[in-house]
Amino acid sequence: MEFVTSTYTFLWRTDIETAIGEIAKAGFRRVEVLAAPPHVDAGEWQAAADRIGGACRRTGMSVHSVAPSGVDVNLASPDSTMREWSVRYFATIGRLAADVGARWLIIHPGRRHPLRPAPDSAYQRWVTDGVRRILDEISDLGIGVLFENTPTGILDTGDEIAQLIERVDSNVLRICYDVANGHLVEDVHAGLTAAGRHLGLVHLSDTTKASWAHDPIGAGELDFERLAKTVSGIGYGGEFVLETLHDGDVAAGFAADLDTLRQAGWRSNS
Numbered sequence: 001m002e003f004v005t006s007t008y009t010f011l012w013r014t015d016i017e018t019a020i021g022e023i024a025k026a027g028f029r030r031v032e033v034l035a036a037p038p039h040v041d042a043g044e045w046q047a048a049a050d051r052i053g054g055a056c057r058r059t060g061m062s063v064h065s066v067a068p069s070g071v072d073v074n075l076a077s078p079d080s081t082m083r084e085w086s087v088r089y090f091a092t093i094g095r096l097a098a099d100v101g102a103r104w105l106i107i108h109p110g111r112r113h114p115l116r117p118a119p120d121s122a123y124q125r126w127v128t129d130g131v132r133r134i135l136d137e138i139s140d141l142g143i144g145v146l147f148e149n150t151p152t153g154i155l156d157t158g159d160e161i162a163q164l165i166e167r168v169d170s171n172v173l174r175i176c177y178d179v180a181n182g183h184l185v186e187d188v189h190a191g192l193t194a195a196g197r198h199l200g201l202v203h204l205s206d207t208t209k210a211s212w213a214h215d216p217i218g219a220g221e222l223d224f225e226r227l228a229k230t231v232s233g234i235g236y237g238g239e240f241v242l243e244t245l246h247d248g249d250v251a252a253g254f255a256a257d258l259d260t261l262r263q264a265g266w267r268s269n270s
Contacts, residue, residue, distance in 0.1 A: 001238065008245060009253075011039060030239075031056075032065045035068045035097075040096065042068075066094075068090060073086040073089050074086055076112065077126070078118050094134070094138035107146070145172055146173075150181050158193070159190075161195065175198045180214055180222070183221065192227075193230065195234075205243045206221070215244065225264040225265055228265040240266075
C-alpha cells in the first residue's frame with residue numbers, strides 16, 4: 001500500500017518537469033501524471049513523454065499512472081466522429097503512458113447532455129464499445145486500463161462500472177474509484193464495496209455535495225476514518241493517489257493531507 005501524488009495541482013503553475021521535481025522533494029517515489037495542457041498536448045505526446053522521462057530520471061521518480069484530460073474527450077457522445085476521436089485520443093495517451101513506464105492508463109466515459117439526453121442504453125452501448133476499442137488499440141503496449149467514475153451522469157457509480165468491467169471481460173481492465181467524484185452521486189462506501197474485486201486504484205481528495213471539488217483532505221464532507229475501514233474491509237491493498245489541489249506551498253499541503261489521513265487510520269509504506 002502506497003501513496004502516489006498527482007501532478008494535477010501544478011497545472012498552469014509550473015511546467016511538468018518542475019512539478020515532478022517538487023513531488024520528489026515532498027518525499028514521494030511515484031507520480032500520477034495528469035496528461036492535460038499545458039503539461040501534455042496529445043499532438044506532441046512524444047515530446048511530452050521525453051520531458052516526463054527526463055524529469056523522472058533526474059529525480060529518481062517513476063510514473064505510476066497517466067490520467068488524460070477530461071475536458072474534451074467524450075466516449076458517450078451521440079456523434080460517432082466525436083467517439084472516434086475520443087478513442088484515438090485515449091490510445092495516444094496510452095502510448096505516452098507506455099513510453100514513460102506507467103503501469104496504468106486511466107479512462108472515463110464522457111458526459112450526458114443535460115437537457116435532451118440520449119437513452120441510457122445508448123450511452124452504455126457507446127461507452128462499452130469505446131472501451132473495447134481502446135483496449136484493442138493499446139493491446140501491444142503492456143499497460144493496464146483503469147475506468148474512473150466521474151459525476152457526469154454516465155456509468156458514474158461503483159456498481160455501474162463493475163457491471164461494465166464484467167461486460168467487457170478483459171484481464172487488463174479495472175476500476176479507479178475517485179472518492180470525491182463518488183460523493184457527488186452515491187454513498188462512497190457502497191460505491192467502493194461494489195467496485196470490490198475489480199478495484200485497481202483509489203483517488204483521494206475532499207469535496208462537498210454542494211460544490212464539486214478536489215480539496216485537501218479534511219476540507220470537505222468525506223469521512224476518511226470510515227473510508228479507511230471500508231477500504232480495509234474490501235481487502236484492497238493497492239495504491240492511493242492524492243489528487244488534492246493546493247494553493248501556496250504544495251509540499252506542505254501534501255504533508256498535511258498525509259498527516260490527516262494517517263490520523264484517520266490510513267497506513268502505507270510511503
